[in-house]
Amino acid sequence: MSDEVMRKIVEIIAAQALISPEEVKPESSPEELGVDSLGLVEAVFAIEEAFDISVPFNANDPTSGEFDISSVEKIAQGVRTLIAQQKG
Amino acid sequence: MRRVVVTGMGVVSALGSTAAEHCAALEAGRSGVGELEMPDVERLSVRIGAQAREFRGEDRFSRSELALLDRATQMALAAADEAVAQSGVSFAGEAGLRAATVIGTALTGMGTIDEAYRAVFQEGKNRVHPFVVPRLMVSGPTSNISMRHGLRGPAWSVSTACSSSNHAIGQAFHMVRAGMADIAVTGGAEAPLVFGVMKAWEGLRVMARDACRPFSRNRTGMVQGEGAAIFVLEPLEAAQARGAPILAEIAGFGMSADAGDIVQPSAEGAARAMRAALEDAGIAPEEIGYVNAHGTGTAANDRTECEALRAAFGAHAExxxxxxxxxxxxxxxxxxxxxxLAAVIHALREGVIPPTINFEEPDPECALDVVPNEARRAELRAAMSNSFAFGGLNAVLVARRFEG
Structure with a gap:
């Protein structure tokens, strides 16, 4: 399941950054990969749809929320937590 | 060119159903924001808004009228009635031929669309009310105001997202100033507090969940409202000749486009619109005492607007x-x-500056005098009102206190 979470998130980020999934490293931040603020909002939407969860993310201040978006790995960790909380 | 004055003003908002109620609440620093009341509200993650709760179409219009009027049009008509009554103007006969109607509305009749979609998609019905089309038209407020008051001159609607009203009022002002119309009924209306619209805004993730705190460091976004305000604009000489009340003078209007991002604002574009409005008014930046900011309470707007104010006003910004x-x-x-604009006109007339309420913590990126939490007494000669829209369409009005 965890690998599946990572694989799906990589796919979503790659689609927003217009790069191939192989280029997305777990330690990369969305910003480094070329995802702008609108792209981030779309990525969060895609994640919510893919995992049927609700992500606490405010575009006003993306870095200060409860959801860590500083790297792909952090996003995956956050999503796993949310899945456990909301669907466990 | 003719000087243009405001001789009537009407307002419907969460703060009240007349201009006097709206302005009294602004002076008192009273919030109109509360828990939203609408079908399916439990499915929203943002459940607050500034609903004009006291405004009920049923109190003002017959059943057959309501069938043709979206809530935005209902509010626009109520505000227009108030403005025209205050102005005391008559549009009978020839006068109506030279009277313009210019109303700004960003969205079409969303309550009407929401209701009709609910019927066909959710309830599986195969027909909707026969007047859905005339009720939802974005030009509904303009058409209905012109019909009700016999305004038979130039009439059109302006839709530039969140700048719609200022673009409408600015164009009406320029028409009257240039002699293309002898009088104008102008303003704006919006009734977006319906499920579908709230869902759409939720998606952008720029909505506050507790309160709108413009310029406060702990702000978390915008809070949606609904309302309408309508003004009667006419040349100074005509207003004086018929002994009309003169509430303020519209002095200048400036527009610009960022030509940048579809959602991110630009300080450069906003500052250009402010400078253009000052230049159009022939007013030095130092004459402006008060700016009613666009001030949405989002991180991006408030920071960018303060930067733009500094760029446009220089040292006077402080x-x-x-x-x-x-x-x-x-x-x-x-x-x-x-x-x-109703708030600006009230501030010019009464010398009371409406506050920015819910202000809790200064933000170094918005370090201007934001009149936190309490109204302030100050005599003004001139004031500015900013509107900036998604898609980078900026519209700024400058008004002057009228001294007869």
Whole structure:
């Protein structure tokens, strides 16, 4: 399941950054990969749809929320937590 | 060119159903934001808004009238009735031929669309009310105001997202000033507090969940509102000749486009619109005492607007009073500039600056005098009202106190 979470998130980020999934490293931040603020909002939407969860993310201040978006790995960790909380 | 004055003003907002109620609440620093009341509200993650709860179409219009009027049009008609009555003008006969109607509305009749979609998609019905089309038209407020008051001159609607009202009022002002119309009924209206619209705004993730706190460091976004404000504009000489009340003078209007991002604002574009409005008014930046800010309470707007104010006003920015009344009446989208011009006119007439309420913590990136939490007494000669829209369409009005 965890690998599946990572694989799906990589796919979503790659689609927003217009790069191939192989280029997305777990330690990369969305910003480094070329995802702008609108792209981030779309990525969060895609994640919510893919995992049927609700992500606490405010575009006003993306870095200060409860959801860590500083790297792909952090996003995956956050999503796993949310899945456990909301669907466990 | 002719000088143009405001001789009538009408308002419907979460703060009240007349201009007097709206302005009294602004002075008192009272919030119109509360828990939203609408079908399916439990499915929203943002459940607050500035609803004009006291405004009920059923109290003002017959059943057959209501069938043709979206809530935005109902509010626009009520505000227009108030404005025209205050102005005391008659549009009978020839006068109506030279009278313009210019109303700003960002969205079409969303309540009407929501209701009809609910019927066909959710309830599986195969027919909707026969008047859905005339009720939902974005030009509904303009058409109905012109019909009700016999305004038979130039009439059109303006839709530039959150700048719609200022673009409408600015164009009406320029028409009257240039002699293309002898009088104008202008303003804006919006009724976006319906499920579908709230869902759409949720998606952008720029909505506050507790309160709208413009310029406060702990702000978390905007709060949606609804309302309408309508004004009667006419040449100074005509107004004086018929002994009309003169509430303020519209002095200048400036527009610009960022030509940048579809959602991120630009300080450069906003500052250009402010400079253009000052130049159009022939007013030095130092004459402006108060700016009613666009002030949405989002991180991006408030920071960018303060930067733009500094760019447009230079050192005088430090002496300006800048407040966002959206903290009280919410963000009325296409109606925003109009309900905010009412605040500006009241400030010019009464010498009371409406506050930015819910202000808790200064933000170094918004370090201007934002008139926090309490109204302030100050005599003004001139004031500015900013509207900036998604898609980078900026519209700024400058008004002057009228001294007869």
């Amino acid at each position: 002496r300006l009073m800048v407040s966002s009344t959206k903290s009280m009446h919410g963000h009325c989208l296409g109606g925003a500039g109009a309900v905010e």
